[in-house]
Amino acid sequence: MHHPTHRTVDVAGDVPYAITIGPGLLDAAHPDNVKRLATVLRGRHALIVSDSHVAPLYAERAAALLHAAKPQLTLSRWVMPAGEQEKTLARFAECLDALAALGATRDATVLALGGGVVGDLAGFAAACWMRGIDCVQVPTTLLAMVDSSVGGKTAVDLPQGKNLVGAFHPPRAVIADTTVLRTLPDRELRAGLAEVVKYGALFDAHFLVWLEAHADALLARDDAALAEAIARCCEFKADVVARDPYEHGQRALLNFGHTFGHAIEAEQGYAGVGRDALNHGEAVAIGMVLAARLSTLLDLAPADHGDRLQDLLLRFGLPTRLPGGLDARALIARMRLDKKADAHGLRFVLWERPGSAHVVSGVGEEAVRAVFDAAAGA
Structure with missing residues (x-):
């Protein structure tokens, strides 16, 4: 089947960035995908943040693409349990611990691989680690692709309410691979x-x-x-x-x-x-x-x-x-x-x-x- 051309949406702001949309964007065999990521990775450390639903499906693919883009990268991953109820300060602290264990420097990159919860929590961790490092958002739900990939709002929840602790932290790039939506449950697709x-x-x-x-x-x-x-x-x-x-x-x-x-x-x-x-x-x-x-x-x-x-x-x-x-x-x-x-x-x-x-x-x-x-x- 002929793949439709990939779409790009440029987001303006203090730090402009591009959202790339289309099938197969996580495929490390495609030179354009490798080049796209190589241009946004600044440092020698990267942390893939994902959850227990998404990581088994796509973390290997993301890791292969990161290594192809920068072979000398020191890469680790932190996987949180899936669900809105996990979007907590305690999990956020665990994500920061993972950055510390990686020895992440100020030019490190967090790659957020998941739906809105992962995007919010990983983005907030990136906003806070050493007062702000790069975050590449790889949304895996339709809702996150249309709603979380623009605007740079990141947060975690408190018992008193949703999204009460957070920061504005626009991503360095957004990669929306429509292929991953094939594994999205029907109900989540409809919600998006x-x-x-x-x-x-x-x-x-x-x-x-x-x-x-x-x-x-x-x-x-x-x-x-x-x-x-x-x-x-x-x-x-x-x-x-x-x-x-x-x-x-x-x-x-x-x-x-x-x-x-x-x-x-x-x-x-x-x-x-x-x-x-x-x-x-x-x-x-x-x-x-x-x-x-x-x-x-x-x-x-x-x-x-x-x-x-x-x-x-x-x-x-x-x-x-x-x-x-x-x-x-x-x-x-x-x-x-x-x-x-x-x-x-x-x-x-x-x-x-x-x-x-x-x-x-x-x-x-x-x-x-x-x-x-x-x-x-x-």
Whole structure:
């Protein structure tokens, strides 16, 4: 099969970098891949950081590519247990211990091989080791490819909340090999597609039309369709982040669906919804539908925009209704605690239509409750 050409997205900023997207990018037999990595490796030490799901699949491939790029490299790996619950200060300290054991100098490189948890924790360790060393991000989930590879946000969680300790630390390069998505569980692929849909909803109605047309190809993990979707999302996000690197204004738009989604995620943890709990992408899918419904209730947008968004999410196999067992009052109480709320009411990213969204403050709780009541069930 003919491999589609690789896509490159250039991310501006104090330290510009490139995101390379396409199949086979981790293949050490390909001279372009070796050259790409050779140009970003500055020193003689590298640490591959991965987790127990991804390392058995791809760590050997990453190590072979690093050695091909720099044969004299001193290379070690640190593998953490998989899961969001492992994104802790204790694991972060273990990662720093691995850098210390390697004897990593200031020109060392951390290669983050995994999903969002690995990217966040490894990126934060790179940000802190000797006040900042290079990090090459090799995202292995669709969600990490579209969402974590731009913006340089790194963090770990505390018991008191997610991402409370972290730093802005843009990577030196991002390598998004679409081939690795073949081993991604279906549910994780769909969760990533929720974030892909978000970028269309926020920035480009034409992209939503493209997604409708290519839904089957994306679900079948077609390399060309995936590379196109990932590149477009990265371009949208890079554009926003370049204008608002530290999240003071426009970058808040990227939270479309997230105020509802985060409340659902937090509340189901509290309500003891265990194995059947929604993941982040699923919660955001429901959150976007609720945000669209709220936009209609507040007379900002016609209802058919929300219907079309819901249909597209359903096409990708994503949930669009609130799961049973979640109490509207408890969800609203969580939103009051959200860092985006203020004294005048709740804050949401709402839309007039796809491609036209903005932050709306001071939304009354009655309106939010009405949206929850309408969306209950399923």
